[in-house]
Each structure stands twice: as C-alpha cells, then as structure tokens.
Amino acid sequence: PGSSQRFLDKSRSLAADCVAYDLEDSVTPHKKAEARQLVRRAIDQAAPTQIQRKTPISILALIESAKSITNLNEICRATPLLQGLIFAAEDFALDLSLTRTPSLTEFLFARSAIVTAARAHDLPSTIDLVCTAYRSDSAKQLLEEESRGGKRLGFNGKQCIHPTQVETVQRVFSPEAEEVEWAVRVMIADAKAAEAGKGAWTLDGKMIDVPVAEKEKSI
Known part of the structure; x- marks a missing residue:
C-alpha cells in the first residue's frame, strides 16, 4: 500500500x-x-x-474486466511502451460475478486469452493472478500449485502480495536443473542432426523437431 x-x-x-x-x-x-x-x-x-x-520506463497493463478481454488486441497495440499484461483476477471476478475456486477453471478462458495476445504482440511479460492465501498452513502448497499451473498456461511471472511468496514464485518460474540439462542435450543433439540433414529425430524415445528444439533453446 x-x-x-x-x-x-x-x-x-x-x-x-x-x-x-x-x-x-x-x-x-x-x-x-x-x-x-x-x-x-x-x-x-x-x-x-x-x-x-x-x-527504461515501461507499462504493464492490468487486465481486469470483460471489456479488457474483448479489447486485448487494441490494448496490446496502444503504445510502444507496453511491455506486458497482468491478470487482475479479483477485479475480473467482480466484473463477471464469478466465484473464485481452487481449480481456477473459471479464469481459464481469460488467462489463455491474455497469454495468447501477449505472445501475438511480442510482449515479453505475462504476469498471472495473485494467490490470495499466504497465512494458512496450506498457503505455500497452494502458491506452488497455482504458480506451476500459470507456468503451464504460458505465464512467465506471478503477482505476490506478501514477501514470503517471492521465493516460491521465482523458483517455479525459473528453469529447474532437469529442464536445463534436457535443453542442453537437445541443443547438442540438434546441432548434430542438422549436420546430418535431419529435420526431425528422437532423443530418449521422444520425437524432436524444430518447434521442440526452439522451445528448449529459449531455456
């Protein structure tokens, strides 16, 4: 405050x-x-x-209403200073008279729309909703689950309302050691595949092609 x-x-x-x-x-x-x-x-x-x-000074736009969801493209094009979108779930729930549940399924459409619009307009930041629990015994587990769910949807960050939430959010949204190791292996194998003229190949029984390799390269 x-x-x-x-x-x-x-x-x-x-x-x-x-x-x-x-x-x-x-x-x-x-x-x-x-x-x-x-x-x-x-x-x-x-x-x-x-x-x-x-x-440099930049803007992160709060997406907090039905109207803002329907106007995402216009918002993303509003100014070159815009660097990302933030989902304000509580205001969005109020606007649509939604009840927030632990599954967060009531926000799935809005969250997916935000991530998709940000990516379509090359905005680097997509910040997910706040985890409102931070004092209860189950708060840390809930925060971890919400953070992992947001990461799976394509968000690359999450709002925190208390300093105790920061470590968990930063850890979840950072690549884990296993992810980094796998990405390095894919990059090495991809270079060898390119030399051999292969556009698609397998590693540990998994098919690897250009989209998969590019995703691992981003890690």
Missing part, C-alpha cells in the same frame, strides 16, 4: 523482480493524496544497492 511508510521502506530490501506501489484498492479514499506524496518520495530516493541496472 502506498499509504504505508513502513511497507515502502521494506520494499527497498526485497528480492522481487518488480515492486508495485499501490495507490488504488489498498489505499482508502481519504489517504490517497498522502499516499501519492509518500510514493513520490520513495521513488525519488537513490536506487537500492541490489539493483544491478536501470531499466
């Missing part, structure tokens, strides 16, 4: 890839003016020492 000086100070020590200072839902109306001033002072400070490079 942009209205909390304590949280603003704490954000400078987080290991998250991106920190969002909220001036919307988590700030009550009578606190918004103060929150804007606090956030402005926070971002005017010298960058934390752990930041390795300065990135």
